[in-house]
Amino acid sequence: MADETPEVTPIVWRDGKLLLLDQRKLPGKETYLMCRGAKETARAIKSMVVRGAPAIGVTAAYGLAVEARKFRRGSIHSDFEAAAATLADARPTAVNLIWAIERMRGLMGNVAEGSDPREVAAAFADEAQRIHAQDIEINRRLGSYGAELLNGGDVITHCNAGALATAGYGTALGVIRASWDGGRRFGVYATETRPYLQGARLTSWELTKLGIPVTLVTDGMVGHLFANRAVEAVVVGTDRTAANGDVANKIGTYQIAVLARRHGVAFYVAAPTSSIDLDCATGADIPIEERDPTEVTHISGKRVAAEYVSVFNPAFDVTPNDLVSGIITEHGVVVGDYKKGLAEKVATGRRARS
Amino acid sequence: MADETPEVTPIVWRDGKLLLLDQRKLPGKETYLMCRGAKETARAIKSMVVRGAPAIGVTAAYGLAVEARKFRRGSIHSDFEAAAATLADARPTAVNLIWAIERMRGLMGNVAEGSDPREVAAAFADEAQRIHAQDIEINRRLGSYGAELLNGGDVITHCNAGALATAGYGTALGVIRASWDGGRRFGVYATETRPYLQGARLTSWELTKLGIPVTLVTDGMVGHLFANRAVEAVVVGTDRTAANGDVANKIGTYQIAVLARRHGVAFYVAAPTSSIDLDCATGADIPIEERDPTEVTHISGKRVAAEYVSVFNPAFDVTPNDLVSGIITEHGVVVGDYKKGLAEKVATGRRARS
Numbered sequence: 001m002a003d004e005t006p007e008v009t010p011i012v013w014r015d016g017k018l019l020l021l022d023q024r025k026l027p028g029k030e031t032y033l034m035c036r037g038a039k040e041t042a043r044a045i046k047s048m049v050v051r052g053a054p055a056i057g058v059t060a061a062y063g064l065a066v067e068a069r070k071f072r073r074g075s076i077h078s079d080f081e082a083a084a085a086t087l088a089d090a091r092p093t094a095v096n097l098i099w100a101i102e103r104m105r106g107l108m109g110n111v112a113e114g115s116d117p118r119e120v121a122a123a124f125a126d127e128a129q130r131i132h133a134q135d136i137e138i139n140r141r142l143g144s145y146g147a148e149l150l151n152g153g154d155v156i157t158h159c160n161a162g163a164l165a166t167a168g169y170g171t172a173l174g175v176i177r178a179s180w181d182g183g184r185r186f187g188v189y190a191t192e193t194r195p196y197l198q199g200a201r202l203t204s205w206e207l208t209k210l211g212i213p214v215t216l217v218t219d220g221m222v223g224h225l226f227a228n229r230a231v232e233a234v235v236v237g238t239d240r241t242a243a244n245g246d247v248a249n250k251i252g253t254y255q256i257a258v259l260a261r262r263h264g265v266a267f268y269v270a271a272p273t274s275s276i277d278l279d280c281a282t283g284a285d286i287p288i289e290e291r292d293p294t295e296v297t298h299i300s301g302k303r304v305a306a307e308y309v310s311v312f313n314p315a316f317d318v319t320p321n322d323l324v325s326g327i328i329t330e331h332g333v334v335v336g337d338y339k340k341g342l343a344e345k346v347a348t349g350r351r352a353r354s
Numbered sequence: 355m356a357d358e359t360p361e362v363t364p365i366v367w368r369d370g371k372l373l374l375l376d377q378r379k380l381p382g383k384e385t386y387l388m389c390r391g392a393k394e395t396a397r398a399i400k401s402m403v404v405r406g407a408p409a410i411g412v413t414a415a416y417g418l419a420v421e422a423r424k425f426r427r428g429s430i431h432s433d434f435e436a437a438a439a440t441l442a443d444a445r446p447t448a449v450n451l452i453w454a455i456e457r458m459r460g461l462m463g464n465v466a467e468g469s470d471p472r473e474v475a476a477a478f479a480d481e482a483q484r485i486h487a488q489d490i491e492i493n494r495r496l497g498s499y500g501a502e503l504l505n506g507g508d509v510i511t512h513c514n515a516g517a518l519a520t521a522g523y524g525t526a527l528g529v530i531r532a533s534w535d536g537g538r539r540f541g542v543y544a545t546e547t548r549p550y551l552q553g554a555r556l557t558s559w560e561l562t563k564l565g566i567p568v569t570l571v572t573d574g575m576v577g578h579l580f581a582n583r584a585v586e587a588v589v590v591g592t593d594r595t596a597a598n599g600d601v602a603n604k605i606g607t608y609q610i611a612v613l614a615r616r617h618g619v620a621f622y623v624a625a626p627t628s629s630i631d632l633d634c635a636t637g638a639d640i641p642i643e644e645r646d647p648t649e650v651t652h653i654s655g656k657r658v659a660a661e662y663v664s665v666f667n668p669a670f671d672v673t674p675n676d677l678v679s680g681i682i683t684e685h686g687v688v689v690g691d692y693k694k695g696l697a698e699k700v701a702t703g704r705r706a707r708s
Contacts, residue, residue: 027659027660027661028657189666190663191574192548192650192659193574194546194548194572194573194574195572197658197659200650200651200658200659200660200663201658201659201660202660204659204660204663205660208660208661208662208663213664214663214664215663215664215665215666216650216651216659216663216664216665216666217650217665217666217667218548218549218573218605218606218650218667219548219572219573219574219606220545220547220548220573220604220605220606220609221605221606221666221667221668221671222609223606223608223609223612223671224605224608224609224668224671225666227608227671227672250574251572251574251575251578252572252573252574252575252577254577254578254581255574255576255577255578255609255613258577258612258613258616259609259612262612296546296554296570296571296572297554297570299653299654299658300653300654300656300658302654302656303382304551304554304555304653304654305381305546305551305554305555305558305570306381306554306555306556306558306559306562307381307562308562309544309554309558309562309568309569309570310567310568310569310570311569311570311571312543312569312570312571312575312579313571313572313575314575314578317575317577317578317581318581
């Protein structure tokens with residue numbers, strides 16, 4: 001981990017144990033849940049104890065590290081693959097999950113079938129901690145590139161792409177923090193982000209902790225906001241961005257982009273290179289997770305909707321690249337030719353790590 | 355009242371008593387609240403026991419009828435004006451409220467200061483019942499005009515412009531019902547409509563009762579719906595429509611109209627002439643109510659948002675006339691030149707009542 005403690009610590013690795021801040025209970029309660037293996041970690045990801053693409057990646061890496069202690073000498077490779085498959089299945093849209101598993105798989109090349117599982121576990125723990133520390137560093141770099149795009153006007157963000165969605169610091173909120181820390185003074189509108197209320201529960205909580213003025217609105221108020229208040233930019237995160245710059249992010253993002261375009265407001269995406277998937281040519285190739293109807297019909301465990309109603313509950317949507325004003329990576333901002341620019345940034349990212 | 359009983363009865367006048375279905379408790383509980391005077395009626399309107407522009411109008415008329423029994427011989431006119439002011443202040447955006455009060459004020463012209471208040475009360479009760487019965491009849495006529503615009507494809511509606519929002523039958527849902535009853539078979543997407551969840555609680559409930567297939571989505575899913583599912587039209591109600599066809603309706607309507615335009619989908623507004631305000635030249639003249647922040651920060655009485663967060667909670671927004679494909683009144687559909695067309699329909703409405 002980085003040697004400074006971020007204000008919000010969603011993932012803790014302590015004495016070889018993986019502890020996750022249970023984000024389902026925020027902002028009411030701050031409790032940590034221990035994950036003892038790959039299955040428990042996958043369950044935590046699936047049930048949204050931890051969420052946000054970069055945070056899911058770091059968590060999966062640690063999940064493999066705790067599981068590695070249970071690998072059996074003689075079947076280390078198949079045990080690894082079983083654990084990797086369990087984690088990869090947890091959520092389909094965030095590509096960082098696959099990216100982190102691939103990083104861990106890279107270590108397996110040097111591991112003999114008869115190796116001591118404890119040594120593999122130690123190597124995995126080191127690598128997971130590297131991914132964790134790098135993620136915070138990447139967010140800080142991304143934040144400072146993004147801050148250059150903002151001029152002190154009010155900003156809208158959707159869902160939570162903050163410290164809670166990452167190893168710390170945040171992507172979209174990292175851009176906002178960096179701008180604030182650079183001396184700009186502005187307000188942030190956070191959309192509540194139904195059905196999971198990440199904006200109401202998490203983004204509002206984080207920004208309040210940071211002392212950045214935040215105003216909560218419902219998802220239906222964005223158009224009215226654009227029509228009636230001065231807004232300089234929208235800044236959001238991404239769960240997976242395709243090679244052409246089509247952006248998969250939390251459901252509701254696409255329509256904010258459409259509204260931003262109508263009102264001539266810039267729409268920026270904070271995308272660490274780990275969330276860019278060059279294997280997806282366009283957004284149409286990105287799988288969109290559909291989640292349980294009860295997320296919509298119930299709030300805080302209580303039914304709010306009429307009985308017997310059908311529900312459509314996609315967790316993400318795709319914003320086409322023509323609505324995106326710029327994609328902010330840890331290696332700079334890509335504008336215009338996303339296909340060329342994103343490939344370059346991903347290549348730079350790979351070189352930086354090797 | 356009309357001689358047939360609508361499936362959902364939001365406003366009941368029985369033995370000189372005004373009973374309102376408490377819509378805050380739907381769909382969980384069906385209980386009725388009695389209003390004994392203008393103040394109680396205004397409080398019921400303000401606190402959304404009853405909501406929806408036409409329903410508010412009918413309720414205000416009955417509220418004056420129950421209050422009229424308390425008018426004092428010798429100060430009948432000032433007592434009426436005090437009661438009218440109390441009711442007019444209850445909610446600012448819905449023009450039907452003012453429209454209904456004006457209808458009742460029309461009766462006061464023939465009332466001498468020394469009249470027997472019981473006679474005034476009887477005349478008011480008759481007039482309120484006429485408004486009530488006319489509202490249902492108006493909705494049915496509006497519904498049949500609107501049904502001619504629909505060709506059996508799936509429809510999106512926002513908030514609740516159903517039987518619950520009117521004296522019965524519904525405006526936007528009246529159009530949907532009339533199409534269904536005419537033999538078309540299609541599905542309806544209902545947006546949940548935060549913060550008050552009228553779509554989840556009321557529209558889903560009404561359509562389920564009517565046997566019309568309804569799928570609930572959150573307000574952030576509309577863009578994704580348009581991009582991924584075949585939708586033929588959007589049909590919504592209105593709380594006040596300006597002379598130029600700018601439409602004030604539940605917050606979130608404007609952005610649905612923007613998205614409908616982007617995806618080439620028709621956007622229709624069901625507007626009884628009582629909701630058309632020729633005194634407002636454009637939408638900019640329509641007052642937009644802002645409601646209590648706790649509607650956003652709390653759900654079912656439980657806090658969901660972080661503490662200390664600011665909230666912006668406008669209850670309505672304005673959809674500019676260029677995004678409106680047609681305005682459906684009880685005297686036919688207006689397309690194109692709204693200024694001319696709406697003035698004609700309002701004049702027809704006035705003639706029909708005189």
